[in-house]
Amino acid sequence: MEQYTNNSPSDSDNDIDLEMLDDPCCNPNKPVEITFEEITSAAYKIRSGISYTPCIRSHMSRLTGMDIYLKKDFLQQTGSFKERGARYVLLQLTEEQKRNGVIAASLGNHAQAVSYHGYLLGVPVTVVMPIVAPIMKIQKCREYNANVVMEGRNMAEAKRVAYKLAKERGLFYINGYDNPQTIAGQGTIGLEIMEQVDDIDAVVVPTGGGGLLAGVAVAVKTLNPSIKIIGVESERCASYSKAMEESQPIHTDIEGTLADGLAVPQVGYNAWRTSRSLIDRMVVVKEEWIAVAILRFIENEKCVVEGAGACGLAAILAGHLDDFKGKRIVLILSGGNIDTTILGRCLERGLAADGRLVKCKITVSDRPGGISELCKFIGSIGVSIKDIIHERAWVTSDVFSVEVKVVCETRDYNHTVELRDMLHSKYKKVRFDNIPMIELGPPLNSF
DSSP states (O other): OBOOOOOOOOHHHHHHHHHHHOOTTOOTTSOOOOOHHHHHHHHHHHTTTSOOOOEEEOTTHHHHTSEEEEEEGGGSTTSBTHHHHHHHHHHHSOHHHHHHOEEEEOSSHHHHHHHHHHHHHTOOEEEEEOTTSOHHHHHHHHHTTOEEEEOOSSHHHHHHHHHHHHHHHTOEEOOTTTSHHHHHHHTHHHHHHHHHOSSOOEEEEEOSSSHHHHHHHHHHHHHOTTSEEEEEEETTSOHHHHHHHHTSOOOOOOOOOSOGGGOOSSOOHHHHHHHTTTOOEEEEEOHHHHHHHHHHIIIIIOOOOOHHHHHHHHHHHTTTTGGGTTSEEEEEEOBOOOOHHHHHHHHHHHHHHTTSEEEEEEEEEOSTTHHHHHHHHHHTTTOEEEEEEEEOTTOOSOTTEEEEEEEEEOSSHHHHHHHHHHHHHHOSOEEESOOTTTTTOSOGGGO
């Protein structure tokens, strides 16, 4: 792994380096609008190296009141839809560009896609990944013989490094969401969806830099203009929504998010030009719902989907798409590359947001049998105690009492409410730290 130092340019440096930082394929003054013909050309050229992924009816259709179909593009070799655009760009390179090699900046999925298909096609690949990139994705790039450069606190800084290296070393820079050929490659998902599912009412697309959204919108709207195209993004990286407010791509501050694949600070100029008139709605979802959606996919669909890919279901669970009850919706599951450590945290947070993992504090008698009686009382209704700790020093009002902190796992939200009511009926001092979904929306036990 190479470590490249660029001393993270300051604002004053940016004025000097503007020419260096330009991506020749993404000119803000001359944005390119991707055509349906380009997407069909991409579909023909990449078909030998890309999986034709299934689009099947979801088990959650009955539970949500919608006819949901899942386009499982996380089943690509590297675990995400990014392979489509990466392969198409690599196939379109000149022989000289192939010899010199390519470079990309990415948090992981695009880097893996370029690394893998560069390996298959014999094109040298360098990827610049910010220091916050998931460990699993970094390791995968190394396995595909890519030269991995770890630099930058975020994607914006990683892109600066990649642009500079591209100029210094004569490498072709591949934008992961705004290169016109990348967008055309991503749009092939839309063509497949239209072949696989009839009578679609809406397609829900995870949105970061806008490339997938633009490509899918062109493909779907060209074949059937009546189908609604709905973009969805996390509230912690809502760059497309910000662009809609300003009527142009604009830098947006992003925060750490479960949907790290969507953490792009600015929508691409080509993606914006292509998609802006084709989008019917943009939905922003809370992180809690993304965690619950990841949990739902594991429990109901037996598949592991990363935060970005779970955003479509998160929008449904949060009630943002209730007007599609009784209608047919396709969700694009864009990726499945989630670190196992992050997955563990997601599941715990999903259980907590779902009302199935709760923490409470109960003041009980400190005489022999007091805590034991509490445990038996909780267990009597089938609640599982995951952790318990007692504190005496901070119960100043009664020397014969002890405060017990208990973490419990319940069957569902209603079971949690039963636990709460039962404890209040027996003990005078009971406090729950999280009875969720009161502010987030309706209880999820109905799902």
